[in-house]
Amino acid sequence: MAIDDSIQVPATDDDQPVTDPDPDPAPKAEPAPSPKAEPDSPAERKAGTDTPSGWRSLRPLVLRLHFYAGLLIAPLLLVAATSGFLYALSFQAERVVYRHELRVPVGERTVPLSDQLNAARTANPDGKITSVRLPSEDGATTRVLMTSPKVEEGKSLAVFVDPYTAEVRGLLTTYGTSGALPLRTWISELHRHLHLGESGRVYSELAASWLWVVALGGLLLWVTRRRASQRELRRESQSGLNSPSKSSSKRALLLPEAGAAGRRRTLSLHGSVGLWAVTGLVLLSATGLTWSKYAGENITALKDQLGSNTPVVSATLDGGTGGAGGGGHEGHEGMEGMENMPGMDGMEGMDGKDVGVDLAVVAARQAGLDGPITVTLPTEGKGYVVAQADNQFPVRLDSVAVDPATGAVMDELRFADYPVLAQLTRFGIDAHMGVFLGLANQLALAALALALIAIIFWGYRMWWLRRPTKERKLSAGRPMPRGAWRKVPLTVLLPVAAVAALVGWFVPLLGISLLVFLVVDGALGLGLGLRSRTRTARAGRVQP
Numbered sequence: 175m176a177i178d179d180s181i182q183v184p185a186t187d188d189d190q191p192v193t194d195p196d197p198d199p200a201p202k203a204e205p206a207p208s209p210k211a212e213p214d215s216p217a218e219r220k221a222g223t224d225t226p227s228g229w230r231s232l233r234p235l236v237l238r239l240h241f242y243a244g245l246l247i248a249p250l251l252l253v254a255a256t257s258g259f260l261y262a263l264s265f266q267a268e269r270v271v272y273r274h275e276l277r278v279p280v281g282e283r284t285v286p287l288s289d290q291l292n293a294a295r296t297a298n299p300d301g302k303i304t305s306v307r308l309p310s311e312d313g314a315t316t317r318v319l320m321t322s323p324k325v326e327e328g329k330s331l332a333v334f335v336d337p338y339t340a341e342v343r344g345l346l347t348t349y350g351t352s353g354a355l356p357l358r359t360w361i362s363e364l365h366r367h368l369h370l371g372e373s374g375r376v377y378s379e380l381a382a383s384w385l386w387v388v389a390l391g392g393l394l395l396w397v398t399r400r401r402a403s404q405r406e407l408r409r410e411s412q413s414g415l416n417s418p419s420k421s422s423s424k425r426a427l428l429l430p431e432a433g434a435a436g437r438r439r440t441l442s443l444h445g446s447v448g449l450w451a452v453t454g455l456v457l458l459s460a461t462g463l464t465w466s467k468y469a470g471e472n473i474t475a476l477k478d479q480l481g482s483n484t485p486v487v488s489a490t491l492d493g494g495t496g497g498a499g500g501g502g503h504e505g506h507e508g509m510e511g512m513e514n515m516p517g518m519d520g521m522e523g524m525d526g527k528d529v530g531v532d533l534a535v536v537a538a539r540q541a542g543l544d545g546p547i548t549v550t551l552p553t554e555g556k557g558y559v560v561a562q563a564d565n566q567f568p569v570r571l572d573s574v575a576v577d578p579a580t581g582a583v584m585d586e587l588r589f590a591d592y593p594v595l596a597q598l599t600r601f602g603i604d605a606h607m608g609v610f611l612g613l614a615n616q617l618a619l620a621a622l623a624l625a626l627i628a629i630i631f632w633g634y635r636m637w638w639l640r641r642p643t644k645e646r647k648l649s650a651g652r653p654m655p656r657g658a659w660r661k662v663p664l665t666v667l668l669p670v671a672a673v674a675a676l677v678g679w680f681v682p683l684l685g686i687s688l689l690v691f692l693v694v695d696g697a698l699g700l701g702l703g704l705r706s707r708t709r710t711a712r713a714g715r716v717q718p
Contacts, residue, residue, distance in 0.1 A: 177701055181666065191314065203338060204491075231394070232662055234661060235658040236391050236394060237395060240391040240392055242304070247380070247381065247384040248634065250377055250381040251381050251385060251388075251626060252275065254382075255367035255627045256627065257364045258619065259363055259619075261365050262619035264354075264361050265616050265618060266680075272357075275315065275344040279313070281336075281339065286532050287549075288530055288531055290335040291531065293340045295342070295583055296342075297345060303318060305317050305548055307319070310547070315336060317334060319331070319333075320333060328349070329347050329359075331347060334373075372467075378466070380684075381462075382458075383466075383684035385455055385456075385462075386460065387684065389455040389456055389459070390452070390456065392445070393452045396427075397449075399445075400426055402648070417420065427446075428444040428450070429446055437639045443632050444633060450625070452624045461606040464603060468683060469684075472681075477599075480595060482594070482599075487559060487573045487585050488575060488585040490555060490556060491556065498511050498652050512691045527579060528552065528578045529581040531549060531558070533547060535547070535549060537560075541583050543562050543573065544562075545563075545570045546562065546563045547560055547562055548560070548561050552578045557584055558578055559574075559576075561574075562573050563567075565609045569598070572586070572587065575585050656695070
């Protein structure tokens with residue numbers, strides 16, 4: 175997000191030279207703006223000859239949009255960035271706050287999974303087990319997820335069981351596929367909807383809708399400004415000065431300007447940090463929109479049209495007796511050794527109705543599902559679903575369905591067989607949630623959130639430094655001048671308007687808010703114009 179550009183100086187609204195030698199000038203009278211919008215510097219004149227009706231005519235419009243979008247959406251982005259920063263830190267905070275529930279001393283051998291589930295049922299007799307997450311490493315607890323009348327809809331009660339002794343270590347509410355515990359859940363809900371429920375989601379969707387617009391607009395303004403500055407330096411070199419090197423050009427683009435002060439330094443920090451952060455900000459915006467309310471529906475519909483929705487393993491039983499017709503799955507017929515599995519004595523299912531969760535895990539392991547796994551227990555007409563839950567690169571996210579009557583694998587779904595767009599969506603969402611690459615992912619999110627907070631601060635500071643006069647301490651920076659769109663040729667304006675309309679339809683909150691801004695801004699412009707003409711007419715009548 176960016177609010178200002180040093181092209182604007184405090185005493186005027188007009189688009190000033192990109193090579194302004196005085197970044198923080200003293201108040202003084204400025205020349206009236208040129209009605210023909212002629213270039214104000216050699217750099218701009220050169221740029222104008224390169225693209226006489228392209229970027230130079232479009233730049234004031236982009237600058238005005240960037241200014242107002244940054245100014246008005248920044249508070250929402252600031253809330254999202256601050257809560258996102260806290261969310262990124264909450265993963266490690268959970269390890270400390272809930273250490274008793276999450277960690278146990280490593281034992282010699284684990285007890286059967288069925289015994290651990292029985293311990294969970296005893297701890298929560300009013301609930302029903304829906305799934306179980308096996309320990310991902312030595313010393314970690316088994317997490318048994320259950321329904322409970324004490325837990326609000328959409329969440330589960332997690333019973334933490336010692337896998338070596340079947341001792342229950344505690345019960346906590348959990349939410350989402352990442353298994354967020356109460357601390358992270360609270361921060362996540364703050365980030366998602368400000369604890370306002372469904373209506374609060376408008377805030378996060380509005381922020382995500384505008385984030386990519388502001389970020390890409392700022393990138394375009396920053397890169398073209400730096401290129402114009404370099405062209406000016408090259409022009410000066412033709413007059414006998416040293417020519418700028420390629421390394422100095424790259425440094426000016428990527429790093430803050432050394433020795434700059436005032437607004438010039440603020441802009442340099444704002445632009446260079448924004449350049450480094452822009453890719454991450456656009457990805458956060460895109461992934462955030464995938465699960466938004468309004469734009470998310472359009473994204474889902476588009477994925478349907480492209481046949482790129484995330485596939486799901488089929489666990490439907492065939493006539494209630496088994497998904498593989500009782501014949502098993504290739505390579506797993508009969509499941510040798512099942513009858514000798516520990517913990518199966520007296521278990522329901524040995525009469526052919528349910529082979530038990532331990533044997534379902536054995537079937538999944540034999541099908542190649544190693545590493546951390548989650549087992550979803552059978553429901554009416556459905557079998558076991560065993561899914562890998564390893565988000566570390568290279569990911570292991572395969573899943574299988576197991577017939578509870580025979581222990582045979584009914585269906586397999588390999589992550590490598592996902593449509594490419596479904597794979598990218600999964601990677602993007604996991605990265606947004608901080609679970610894709612573990613600690614490295616979380617640190618990257620925290621750094622990105624801090625960068626956005628700093629960019630917003632510098633943006634507002636530039637706006638503040640653009641106050642009309644130094645004497646008016648409480649005044650605010652002037653906005654970009656109106657009427658920028660009138661200077662854009664129709665051959666450029668019409669395609670831009672068409673793209674804006676299409677994007678506004680696909681991302682509804684972006685389109686609606688942009689339309690509201692245009693209507694309000696136009697009405698204010700008409701009102702100011704009418705007031706100015708009225709004053710002029712009155713002044714003419716007063717003169718003798």
